[in-house]
Amino acid sequence: MLKLALPQLAPAWLNREAGLEIVMNTIRQAAAESCDLIVFPECFVPGYPFWLSGTGGARFNCDKQKQLFAHYSDQAVIVGRGDLDVVGRLLQEHQLACYLGIIERASDRSGHSLYCSYVYFDATGKIQSVHRKLQPTYEERLVWAPGDGQGLVTHSLGEFTVGGLNCWENWMPLSRAALYAQGEDLHIACWPGCLRNTEDLTPVLAKEGRSFCVSVSGLITAAEVRDDTPYADEIREALAESPANGGSCVAAPDGSWVLEPLIDESGVRYCELDPAWVRRERQNFDPAGHYSRPDVTRLVVNRQRQAVAEFQD
Numbered sequence: 001m002l003k004l005a006l007p008q009l010a011p012a013w014l015n016r017e018a019g020l021e022i023v024m025n026t027i028r029q030a031a032a033e034s035c036d037l038i039v040f041p042e043c044f045v046p047g048y049p050f051w052l053s054g055t056g057g058a059r060f061n062c063d064k065q066k067q068l069f070a071h072y073s074d075q076a077v078i079v080g081r082g083d084l085d086v087v088g089r090l091l092q093e094h095q096l097a098c099y100l101g102i103i104e105r106a107s108d109r110s111g112h113s114l115y116c117s118y119v120y121f122d123a124t125g126k127i128q129s130v131h132r133k134l135q136p137t138y139e140e141r142l143v144w145a146p147g148d149g150q151g152l153v154t155h156s157l158g159e160f161t162v163g164g165l166n167c168w169e170n171w172m173p174l175s176r177a178a179l180y181a182q183g184e185d186l187h188i189a190c191w192p193g194c195l196r197n198t199e200d201l202t203p204v205l206a207k208e209g210r211s212f213c214v215s216v217s218g219l220i221t222a223a224e225v226r227d228d229t230p231y232a233d234e235i236r237e238a239l240a241e242s243p244a245n246g247g248s249c250v251a252a253p254d255g256s257w258v259l260e261p262l263i264d265e266s267g268v269r270y271c272e273l274d275p276a277w278v279r280r281e282r283q284n285f286d287p288a289g290h291y292s293r294p295d296v297t298r299l300v301v302n303r304q305r306q307a308v309a310e311f312q313d
Contacts, residue, residue: 002158002186002275005030005038006216006259007268008193008248011047013224016075016083019045023100024090026268031094033270036123037157039188041218042101042167043116046075048192050220052139054238055231067230069143076105076114079130084119092125097157099164099216101190103144104130108307113145118164118190120155129153133166134175148306154182159275160212164188170201176209178301180288185211185253185278193217193244199261206251210281212258212273213251219266220244253281 007026012018023045030038042048051057051068059065077083084100091098097120104117116133131151136144152175154163163179163186170176170189179187187209191197198215206213220243222236229235250258250271258271285291 001272002037002160003033003035003270003272004214004250005033005035005268005270006214006248006250007038007040008217008219008246008262009041009044009266009268010219010221010224011044013047013050013220013226014071014075014229015226016046016077019047020083020087023087027087027090027094027096027098029268031096035096035270037097037099037162039099039164039190039214039216040101041216042118042190042192043103044101044218045077046072046103048218048220048244049140049143050239050243051231051235052142053243055234057139057142064231065142071230072103072143073105073112073114075103077102078105078107078111079119079127080107084127088121088125088127090125091121091123095123097121097123097155099188099190101166104132106132108305109145114143115147116140116144116166117147118151118166120162120164122155123157128155131164131166134169134172137168149178149301149303150305152178152301152303154179154184157186160186160273162186162188164190167191167197170205174299176205177287177299180209181299183288184209185275186273187211187213189213189215191215191217191247193219193246195245195247195261195263198247198249202249202261203251203255203257206253207255209287210253210285211278212253215247215249215261217246217248218244219246219264253278
């Protein structure tokens with residue numbers, strides 16, 4: 001059995017250090033419950049760019065948008081700088097694996113462009129993968145760069161093989177197939193937070209993969225906008241109706257609920273996942289095994305990290 005911690009929380013919006021404190025406090029809480037895996041929402045540190053819709057995010061060469069982007073960039077996570085080292089040390093102390101959604105300032109891509117990345121730490125606290133979201137959704141393209149396939153990997157965790165995708169990547173059949181092909185039987189879908197994203201898709205993906213499917217979502221209200229955020233009052237007005245109401249849930253390999261979607265409530269829920277349930281459901285359908293036809297259809301995945309130059313010194 002694998003014990004899962006499913007936090008549905010509001011981030012310390014646009015504040016990296018305070019956000020990491022929330023992450024670490026939640027890890028301690030999960031460790032006290034003897035959990036094996038904790039999963040956080042999409043871009044939880046430092047948060048989702050909720051300002052775009054309400055502040056004219058698509059205006060070209062706009063000083064307001066430049067200032068907001070610069071603030072976002074300043075609060076983003078630089079993995080190579082060691083921003084996540086404290087998280088890794090805490091996970092190592094408690095022998096707890098973790099998926100953490102971040103906004104990444106990528107040193108290997110100029111150090112200024114931003115990526116929506118999902119980071120997997122194993123139970124020794126070591127970062128095993130940083131998956132940059134392949135295709136930012138709609139207005140996200142105004143602030144996030146498209147990622148690459150390097151993070152399309154799975155990880156062994158007890159008797160499970162776990163993989164994760166960001167938000168609407170979970171709608172991309174070939175991205176899911178890339179994980180199925182590596183034996184994934186515990187799928188983590190991270191979201192900024194909305195019931196409409198999770199209540200229908202989560203059981204569908206569980207049945208498609210004959211896997212456990214976990215959707216983890218965040219919360220946001222105007223109250224999370226800090227006074228030191230540029231244009232804070234304007235953003236609070238735009239967030240008068242919460243765009244992120246949660247919807248975190250867990251579906252079993254037959255599509256039934258392990259944890260039903262929860263909205264408008266903050267907290268951490270727990271459940272135990274039985275790998276034998278996967279084996280029972282794979283008896284009649286295994287998407288990358290006996291029910292595949294690689295002689296007819298096959299997928300090619302480029303997992304190289306993208307770069308604009310290759311230096312041969």
